[in-house]
Structure formats: C-alpha cells, structure tokens
Amino acid sequence: MNKRRITSKELAKLAGVSSATISRAFSPDSRIGSATRDRILSVAREHGYQPNAIARSLNNQRSRLVALVVNAIGNPCEAEEQQLLVHRLQARQLLPIILCCADHDDRLQLMRLASTYQVDHVVVFSDMVSMQDAVDIFHTTKPIIVSFEPLENENVSNIRIDGSAAADEIIEKIVNDGKKRFAYLSGTKSSWIDKLRRKWFADALAKRGLAIEAEAFGDYTYDSGFKEAVLLLHRSKVDAIICGNDVMAIGARDAARRLLGKNTPDDIAIVGQDGIAMAAWDCNDLTTLSLDHVAFIDAVVDLIERHDADLPGPHSITLTCNARWGSTA
Amino acid sequence: MNKRRITSKELAKLAGVSSATISRAFSPDSRIGSATRDRILSVAREHGYQPNAIARSLNNQRSRLVALVVNAIGNPCEAEEQQLLVHRLQARQLLPIILCCADHDDRLQLMRLASTYQVDHVVVFSDMVSMQDAVDIFHTTKPIIVSFEPLENENVSNIRIDGSAAADEIIEKIVNDGKKRFAYLSGTKSSWIDKLRRKWFADALAKRGLAIEAEAFGDYTYDSGFKEAVLLLHRSKVDAIICGNDVMAIGARDAARRLLGKNTPDDIAIVGQDGIAMAAWDCNDLTTLSLDHVAFIDAVVDLIERHDADLPGPHSITLTCNARWGSTA
DNA sequence: TCCGTTTGTGTAATCGTGTACACAATCATG
DNA sequence: CATGATTGTGTACACGATTACACAAACGGA
Numbered sequence: 001m002n003k004r005r006i007t008s009k010e011l012a013k014l015a016g017v018s019s020a021t022i023s024r025a026f027s028p029d030s031r032i033g034s035a036t037r038d039r040i041l042s043v044a045r046e047h048g049y050q051p052n053a054i055a056r057s058l059n060n061q062r063s064r065l066v067a068l069v070v071n072a073i074g075n076p077c078e079a080e081e082q083q084l085l086v087h088r089l090q091a092r093q094l095l096p097i098i099l100c101c102a103d104h105d106d107r108l109q110l111m112r113l114a115s116t117y118q119v120d121h122v123v124v125f126s127d128m129v130s131m132q133d134a135v136d137i138f139h140t141t142k143p144i145i146v147s148f149e150p151l152e153n154e155n156v157s158n159i160r161i162d163g164s165a166a167a168d169e170i171i172e173k174i175v176n177d178g179k180k181r182f183a184y185l186s187g188t189k190s191s192w193i194d195k196l197r198r199k200w201f202a203d204a205l206a207k208r209g210l211a212i213e214a215e216a217f218g219d220y221t222y223d224s225g226f227k228e229a230v231l232l233l234h235r236s237k238v239d240a241i242i243c244g245n246d247v248m249a250i251g252a253r254d255a256a257r258r259l260l261g262k263n264t265p266d267d268i269a270i271v272g273q274d275g276i277a278m279a280a281w282d283c284n285d286l287t288t289l290s291l292d293h294v295a296f297i298d299a300v301v302d303l304i305e306r307h308d309a310d311l312p313g314p315h316s317i318t319l320t321c322n323a324r325w326g327s328t329a
Numbered sequence: 330m331n332k333r334r335i336t337s338k339e340l341a342k343l344a345g346v347s348s349a350t351i352s353r354a355f356s357p358d359s360r361i362g363s364a365t366r367d368r369i370l371s372v373a374r375e376h377g378y379q380p381n382a383i384a385r386s387l388n389n390q391r392s393r394l395v396a397l398v399v400n401a402i403g404n405p406c407e408a409e410e411q412q413l414l415v416h417r418l419q420a421r422q423l424l425p426i427i428l429c430c431a432d433h434d435d436r437l438q439l440m441r442l443a444s445t446y447q448v449d450h451v452v453v454f455s456d457m458v459s460m461q462d463a464v465d466i467f468h469t470t471k472p473i474i475v476s477f478e479p480l481e482n483e484n485v486s487n488i489r490i491d492g493s494a495a496a497d498e499i500i501e502k503i504v505n506d507g508k509k510r511f512a513y514l515s516g517t518k519s520s521w522i523d524k525l526r527r528k529w530f531a532d533a534l535a536k537r538g539l540a541i542e543a544e545a546f547g548d549y550t551y552d553s554g555f556k557e558a559v560l561l562l563h564r565s566k567v568d569a570i571i572c573g574n575d576v577m578a579i580g581a582r583d584a585a586r587r588l589l590g591k592n593t594p595d596d597i598a599i600v601g602q603d604g605i606a607m608a609a610w611d612c613n614d615l616t617t618l619s620l621d622h623v624a625f626i627d628a629v630v631d632l633i634e635r636h637d638a639d640l641p642g643p644h645s646i647t648l649t650c651n652a653r654w655g656s657t658a
Numbered sequence: 659t660c661c662g663t664t665t666g667t668g669t670a671a672t673c674g675t676g677t678a679c680a681c682a683a684t685c686a687t688g
Numbered sequence: 689c690a691t692g693a694t695t696g697t698g699t700a701c702a703c704g705a706t707t708a709c710a711c712a713a714a715c716g717g718a
Contacts, residue, residue, distance in 0.1 A: 005447075007674060018698050023676055030677090033696055053445040054386050055674035058703050063383060065426075073412040074606075079403035086402060086429050090439055095446065097394075097424050100415050110419055116382040117394075117424065118334075222610055254611035277403075281551055282583035283612055336704060347668050352706055359707095362666055384704035387673045 006049045015043045026051050057118065066304070067119040069099045069111065069134070071126045075220055076276045077245040078125055084297040085123065092305075094120070104128070111137045121145055121304050127191035131156060143314050145303045149192040150316070157303045157314035159296065161193075163273075163321035166289050167200035168207070170323050174269045175208055177329075179240040183214040183232050185225065185252060187244030194244055197273060200289075201242050214238050218248050225251025233260055239268050240329070246272035246279040246288055253286075253328060269329035279326065287329035291321050335378045344372045355380050386447065395633070396448040398428045398440065398463070400455045404549055406574040406603045407454055413626040414452065421634075423449070433457070440466045450474055450633050456520035460485060472643050474632045478521040479645070486632045486643035488625065490522075492602075492650035495618050496529035497536070499652050503598045504537055506658075508569040512543040512561050514554065514581060516573030523573055526602060529618075530571050543567050547577050554580025562589055568597050569658070575601035575608040575617055582615075582657060598658035608655065616658035620650050 012019040017036065024032040025040035043049075057063040066089055070078055086096050099114055101107040107129060114122075115138050122144045124134055131144075131151040138144055139155060146158040182205060188194050202212055214236040218224030225248030229241060233256060241256075243249035249272030256262040256270070264270050265287075272279055275290020299317045306315060341348040346365065353361040354369035372378075386392040395418055399407055415425050428443055430436040436458060443451075444466050451473045453463055460473075460480040467473055468484060475487040511534060517523050531541055543565040547553030554577030558570060562585060570585075572578035578601030585591040585599070593599050594616075601608055604619020628646045635644060 050445050052674050054447050057383050059676045074408035083402040095426050116379050118383050258611050282587050388706045
C-alpha cells in the first residue's frame with residue numbers, strides 16, 4: 001500500500017526488455033511484435049504500471065491539459081456549458097483545469113500559474129478577462145480558443161454570437177403587448193459580451209422609436225438581480241426589464257412580485273438571456289434569449305480539435321440565438 | 330508571437346550564470362546572492378521566463394495538481410462546494426482537475442487517466458464512486474481525501490456528516506402540522522450517502538411510530554424530481570415528501586402544485602437537502618436539511634493541507650447539519 | 659596570520675518517457 | 689539464392705527543471 005509507482009525501466013527489467021520497448025507497447029502504432037506487446041501489457045497490468053503523463057508531457061511537448069477560464073462554477077449561466085465541454089474534453093483524453101477567480105489581479109496570476117503547466121489549449125468563458133491579457137500570458141502555447149471577444153491575432157480563434165434577430169422578435173412581442181418603458185439590467189459594468197447583448201436590444205428598440213430608459217448593473221447572480229430590480233423599479237416607472245442573464249431575471253421577477261406586487265407578464269415584462277435549463281422550470285417559465293448550448297460547445301470543441309491537429313490558423317464561427325418563450329413576457 | 334517558451338538554460342546564458350542559479354533565483358529560500366537573484370528576475374521578466382511546472386513536477390515528485398471527482402458540474406447541489414474548494418485550492422497554488430462523468434466505466438477510466446498525471450490529492454465529491462475503486466486507482470499517490478464514505482484505509486481521510494438531529498427537528502415540525510404519510514425521494518439508487526440521509530429521516534419517523542410509506546429514485550435533477558413526484562403522488566396518498574436534494578425538492582414542489590394543484594405546506598410538505606443558495610430564493614423558500622458549505626470546505630481544505638505537509642495518517646472530521654426553515658414544510 | 663565557517667556558484671546526476679538511429683533478423687521478390 | 693525492404697529491439701539522448709556535491713571566495717575570531 002502506498003508504495004511508489006512502478007517505473008518503465010523497472011517494468012522493462014521485469015519483462016526482460018528495454019524501456020524503449022515498454023514505451024512502444026503503449027504507443028498504438030509503433031513497430032513492436034504483437035507477442036511482445038501482449039506480454040508487456042500483461043506484466044504491466046499485473047504490476048499496475050501506467051506511463052507517467054508528466055514525464056511524457058515533458059518529452060512530447062504536449063500536456064493534454066486544457067485551461068478553462070470561467071467567471072464562476074456555481075452560476076448556472078455558465079455551468080451547463082462547462083459541464084458539456086468537460087465531458088467532450090474528457091472523451092478526447094484531455095483534462096480540464098479550472099481557473100476561476102473573482103478578483104482581477106488574482107485571475108492574471110492564476111492564468112500565469114496555469115501557463116506554467118504548458119496547457120495545450122485555453123478556453124476563455126469569462127467575460128472578465130481581456131483577450132489581450134490572455135494572449136500575453138499564453139502566447140508561448142499554441143493558439144488560444146476564445147469564446148466571445150474577437151481579437152485580431154494569429155493565436156486567437158473565436159466564436160461570435162448573434163442575437164439581434166431573436167432580440168428583435170422578443171421586443172416585437174413585448175411592444176405589441178403594450179409595454180413602452182424598458183430597463184436594461186447588465187451583468188457586468190464593462191464586459192465585451194454584455195455590451196454586445198445590450199446593443200441587440202437597444203437596436204430593436206430604436207427600430208420602433210423606443211430606447212432603454214433606465215439601467216443598472218449586477219453581477220450575474222440572483223441576489224444582484226433582486227436588489228437592482230428593486231432599486232430600478234423604485235426610481236423609474238419601467239414596465240419591462242431585459243436582464244443580462246436568466247438568473248438575474250429570476251431575481252428581478254421575484255423582486256417585482258414580492259416587494260412591489262407586480263406580476264409578469266401583465267404588470268411587467270421580464271426577459272432573461274442564456275436559455276439555461278432552470279429558466280424552463282415550471283416555477284420560472286422565463287422568456288429568454290437563448291443560445292443553443294450544444295451547438296456552442298460543438299463549436300468550441302471543433303476549434304480545439306482543429307487546434308489539436310495542428311491545422312493552420314485561427315478560426316471564427318458565428319452562432320445565432322433564438323427566442324424561447326415563457327410566461328414572463 | 331507564438332515563439333517557443335524560453336528555457337532555464339537559455340536564460341542562464343542570457344544572464345551569464347548557470348541554470349542551477351536560475352532555479353535558485355526562483356526558490357524562495359536557497360543560497361543565492363541577492364544581487365544575482367535580482368538580476369536574474371529582471372532578465373527573466375524581460376524575456377517572459379517562467380519555470381516549467383511539468384519539468385519541476387517530474388523532478389519534485391509533486392505536481393500540485395488535485396483531482397476533483399464530481400457527479401456533475403452544472404447541478405447546484407454540488408456546485409457551491411466545488412466553487413469554494415476551487416478558490417481555496419487556487420489560493421494555495423494548487424490546480425484543480427475536474428473529473429466528471431456520468432457512466433460508471435468511463436469514470437474509472439477517467440480516474441486512471443488522472444492518476445497518470447501524478448495528482449497530489451484526490452477529493453471525491455461524487456457518491457457514485459466506490460472508495461475502494463478510488464484507492465485502487467490512486468494507491469500510488471499519497472492519501473486520498475474523501476468526502477463521505479468511511480473506509481478503513483491508511484490512505485483515506487474522510488468527512489462524516491451527521492444530520493440526524495436536524496432531520497428529527499424537521500420531522501417533529503411536519504408531524505406537528507398534522508402530516509402522517511411520508512415518502513422519500515432518493516437521489517440515487519445505491520449511494521452510500523443517500524442511504525445515510527434516508528436513515529436520518531427514517532429514524533426520526535420511527536421514533537414517532539411512523540415510517541416511510543412510499544419511495545422513488547431520481548438522479549438529483551429537477552426533471553427527475555418533477556417526474557418521480559408525479560408518479561409518487563399518483564400511486565400513493567402521501568402528504569409529505571423528503572427529497573434527496575434541494576433541486577429535486579423544487580421539482581417535486583412544482584409537480585405537486587402544477588399537475589395536482591397541491592400547495593405547500595398546507596396540502597403537502599416538501600423538504601430538500603443540501604441548503605443551496607437557490608433553496609432560499611424567494612420563489613423557492615424551501616425547508617431543507619442544510620449543511621454549512623463553508624465549514625465543509627474548511628474541513629476538506631484542512632485535510633488537504635495536513636496531507637500536503639506530509640503530516641502522518643488519515644483523519645476524520647464530523648460535521649452536523651442544521652434545519653433551514655422555509656415555507657414548504 | 660591562520661583556520662574554520664558561511665556564502666555563492668558551477669557541475670553533473672536525476673526525475674520517467676519518447677524517439678532517432680543503429681543493427682540484426684526475417685521476409686518478399688525476382 | 690541474392691538482395692532489398694520490412695520488422696523488432698536496444699542504445700543513447702532529449703525534454704526542463706531541481707539538487708547533492710564540490711569548490712572558491714569572503715569572513716570572523718584567536
């Protein structure tokens with residue numbers, strides 16, 4: 001128990017071959033006699049030998065580690081994608097290292113630490129990280145996979161999201177229902193993706209001679225949605241709130257209903273963004289601007305695979321969002 | 330751009346020293362002239378040098394990687410703990426590798442893959458993994474940190490949870506409210522922790538001459554909570570459902586309310602377990618048997634630190650749960 | 659001044675694989 | 689049967705750091 005892991009050289013001695021042959025036995029297509037391989041694999045199983053991935057990485061210059069930079073783990077607005085991606089990576093024998101950090105400086109520090117582990121790929125889900133920072137830190141690794149922010153850089157692939165059409169549909173419906181005064185509740189003060197999303201709705205409103213009348217900033221959590229909605233509804237008479245994500249929308253809905261007795265969709269319309277599973281729960285039934293998570297992760301995985309196969313150049317993929325109708329708008 | 334990472338030997342040449350001295354410059358307490366260190370660090374910064382953690386790990390026999398075995402990432406019943414733990418690990422310069430897999434065989438395969446990376450610690454959050462499997466796979470690493478299942482093994486530290494008192498309180502209240510017929514909705518068919526939790530409630534009922542009348546099995550998700558509650562309520566006339574976690578409880582509540590018009594707590598009592606943040610949201614307001622997540626993760630981190638410092642022997646810590654009152658029971 | 663201790667640095671081995679190269683044995687082919 | 693291709697294996701080095709050991713210089717106390 002607790003004894004040292006057996007090494008390839010030791011196994012070589014046990015099997016009466018050289019350590020090179022051990023290595024070959026574990027490489028799918030390498031010149032080795034099938035009898036030798038079988039014998040080695042059997043001896044290996046017997047002694048619990050597994051090649052040391054750290055040593056292999058050092059030699060290969062490939063760690064098969066992937067850094068996932070995320071805002072938070074708990075927040076459902078990202079969790080579904082994280083979950084999907086982790087599964088897909090694991091199926092490809094890639095191991096995800098999670099980097100998750102609230103504070104800006106810490107996050108850079110953390111990314112530097114991860115870069116030290118020679119990660120093969122980097123996926124940035126967090127909108128709190130500037131792509132330039134990511135490139136500076138990981139420029140020695142091969143191209144970076146980015147989720148949203150486009151950046152002119154040979155190392156950066158990205159995925160663009162277009163929700164303008166869906167936002168237009170949603171605004172159309174709400175305006176037809178007689179609502180006129182819109183508020184936008186952002187998820188962050190200054191993230192690239194948040195501004196983009198806001199613009200989709202602002203454009204749809206402008207098209208109809210309307211505008212965002214009131215504005216607030218949260219942090220993508222239920223509590224912030226609740227709190228900011230209360231403040232918002234006290235200081236202005238809006239009858240529709242577009243929220244930066246679904247969780248904040250649920251918070252805003254609760255605040256309106258509980259503290260001000262306003263119900264959706266009659267008294268007030270509330271719209272979320274992301275299209276997480278929870279938004280469709282019976283108790284929420286949210287109208288939301290939804291992104292197809294599977295398609296999204298498919299795209300990410302596609303970029304990673306291109307990258308893993310050393311295919312040239314970064315790529316860009318565009319996905320469009322859909323409206324998902326609930327009873328809140 | 331995209332140029333190879335500079336190596337310690339190259340930096341040594343640039344700084345006019347040997348590579349050993351480079352290494353010393355990056356080791357906090359090693360014999361090196363402070364002038365030399367400053368010069369090296371400055372040259373290093375200039376050329377973007379960072380020691381290669383893979384190479385260091387190979388030499389050190391310490392990877393500073395931690396494997397986190399979890400049921401799922403998206404499910405809030407674990408997510409809060411995962412989030413907390415990841416933060417705490419990162420603060421200690423430990424990088425978490427997430428292992429998350431639905432299928433049993435895949436999970437073992439995955440754990441083997443991770444063991445290959447010489448992880449320093451293993452935290453098993455998942456109740457789907459037998460501790461014996463974990464020990465077999467990771468026996469070459471130093472002791473394993475385990476969350477729940479106790480196992481007599483010199484490599485396994487664990488955290489025991491005691492919710493019997495809190496379960497008793499909750500049952501007391503529900504019985505006082507006039508409920509008599511209890512159902513238990515499990516999270517899994519055969520996990521150690523699930524049986525333990527069920528026992529807390531069964532004992533509390535037995536003390537009052539009652540018993541679990543009906544039973545069902547879900548998978549810790551909202552959908553399974555919803556679906557199983559419908560089946561349960563159709564086949565038996567229970568007036569209280571104890572659920573394996575909060576998310577299933579929310580599903581069960583929705584099912585009762587929507588499909589059968591039964592409201593909590595008057596028509597039916599519903600109890601969750603975990604005490605996740607979402608349970609306290611205004612729209613849920615769940616009564617739940619809650620575990621203090623911070624205390625829990627403190628305990629995990631404590632075990633890891635002991636372990637990291639090579640302190641002898643595995644340890645065991647017991648935490649007690651509390652009742653958290655909402656309007657569902 | 660002399661000797662023992664401390665300080666700073668270089669040399670070389672080590673961690674566990676993968677693989678280029680060399681070479682012997684086997685095989686196919688005419 | 690001769691020859692060239694193919695197959696199987698061993699030797700030796702590389703990957704990039706850490707560290708035991710050696711040694712020179714500086715230093716302190718008598």
